[in-house]
Structure formats: structure tokens, C-alpha cells
Amino acid sequence: MASEHIALEIEPDVQFGLAVRARRAQLAITLDQLAQSCGVTAGALSKVERGLLSVSLRNAVAIAEGLGCSLSDLLQTTTAAQVTRAGEHARFSHTETGIVRQGLARPAPGIELLHYEVPVGQQSSHFAAHRSGTREVFYILSGQVRVWMGGESVLLAAGDTALLAMDIEHRFANEGQESARFVLLVVQGR
Known part of the structure; x- marks a missing residue:
């Protein structure tokens, strides 16, 4: 039996924000530390992480560089939840x-x-x-x-x-x- 996929719609701004927050948590750095390394204010980064602010391409690239990854790492999207059943x-x-x-x-x-x-x-x-x-x-x-x-x-x-x-x-x-x-x-x- 193959894994089940359930379609979910996630807004691009929300998805990007979640990816930024996850990467920042993985690196264990604060918003202020990320702001210093990428040149985007901590307040703006907070709004980005919550999906409340769309970023320009320039700022998106700067945020990715500040997180030590490529922009494509933050843009990888999944439109489905993957469920793996017991035994699979x-x-x-x-x-x-x-x-x-x-x-x-x-x-x-x-x-x-x-x-x-x-x-x-x-x-x-x-x-x-x-x-x-x-x-x-x-x-x-x-x-x-x-x-x-x-x-x-x-x-x-x-x-x-x-x-x-x-x-x-x-x-x-x-x-x-x-x-x-x-x-x-x-x-x-x-």
C-alpha cells in the first residue's frame, strides 16, 4: 500500500514564512541575529515568518543568505500531507x-x-x-x-x-x- 496524500492549500507567503522560521529554529538564532546578517529588520522578519508580509526577491535572497541556505531551499513547496500507515x-x-x-x-x-x-x-x-x-x-x-x-x-x-x-x-x-x-x-x- 502506498503512502496517502491529502491535498492542502497553503498560501505562498505563509509557506515561505514557515520555511524561514523552521530554518532559523534549526540554526538556533534569534530574529535580531538574522536581521543583522541579512539586512531586513527584526519586525519585518517577524511578519514574514507569520505570513503577514510578502518580501521582494532581493529581501528573500538576503534572508536565505542570512540563513546560510539557497532561496530554493526556502521555496520548496509541498501541496500535500503525507501519511504513512502502520507497517509501511x-x-x-x-x-x-x-x-x-x-x-x-x-x-x-x-x-x-x-x-x-x-x-x-x-x-x-x-x-x-x-x-x-x-x-x-x-x-x-x-x-x-x-x-x-x-x-x-x-x-x-x-x-x-x-x-x-x-x-x-x-x-x-x-x-x-x-x-x-x-x-x-x-x-x-x-
Whole structure:
């Protein structure tokens, strides 16, 4: 069964504003910081993000440059909501460890939402460093997961959330007494 698409109409100004806000949040910069880098006032940027102000081509390009991306990255549009039904997610199972990874969504370039199941006592392979600025958000659904980032580690339990810099070698392991499950949001740096 293929993914279902539901048509949605989104005004171009609103869509552009949402893309600007999402990119700014991804970079963790304020409106004032973006205003300084692109030459558009913070007040105008606020209106742009809320879809209340149309921007000129010159200002749109300046905003994109201030966000460190191309204008086309901010103009990519989707006119449909994508629904993936249970059982349709891409699923990968590591035969030696039993670790299962499901790809849940790729809502934008450089952003991926994953679900992991890690059997008791199992650990992932070592993941190479992601590009500079990449962050991963772990939300533990059940069990305990230790995440190593270079020489440091953090132990997470059910209900914990961690935002971690992953531009260094990293890995994770189930250190609990039950199967561990977690949701992972990967936001690649630019």
C-alpha cells in the first residue's frame, strides 16, 4: 500500500514564512541575529515568518543568505500531507545485534525522524561524525540507553529527552534490563 496524500492549500507567503522560521529554529538564532546578517529588520522578519508580509526577491535572497541556505531551499513547496500507515515505514534490522531502525519521516532536507528498538545488552556500531552543527534529539520511550559522543556519555531513561551535538563519532547501547525503544530526530548542520 502506498503512502496517502491529502491535498492542502497553503498560501505562498505563509509557506515561505514557515520555511524561514523552521530554518532559523534549526540554526538556533534569534530574529535580531538574522536581521543583522541579512539586512531586513527584526519586525519585518517577524511578519514574514507569520505570513503577514510578502518580501521582494532581493529581501528573500538576503534572508536565505542570512540563513546560510539557497532561496530554493526556502521555496520548496509541498501541496500535500503525507501519511504513512502502520507497517509501511522503511524498516532496517541489523542481523547480528537485533537493533531495528524505522524511518518515520523526512519533513525537510537534512531532517529525519527515526524510531529504534534495541535489545537488552546490544549496542550500535560506531557512527562517523556528522557534518559540523548536526544535532540529534533522543526521546526514550522505554528502557535505558547510553549515548557516547567521542569520550563522553550520557545515560537516558524512559521519558528523558537529550539534545546532543553529533559532529563527532558516536554510538549508543541498551544498558537496561528490558528492550529499549526511542525516537531520534536528526537535524543536519549546514
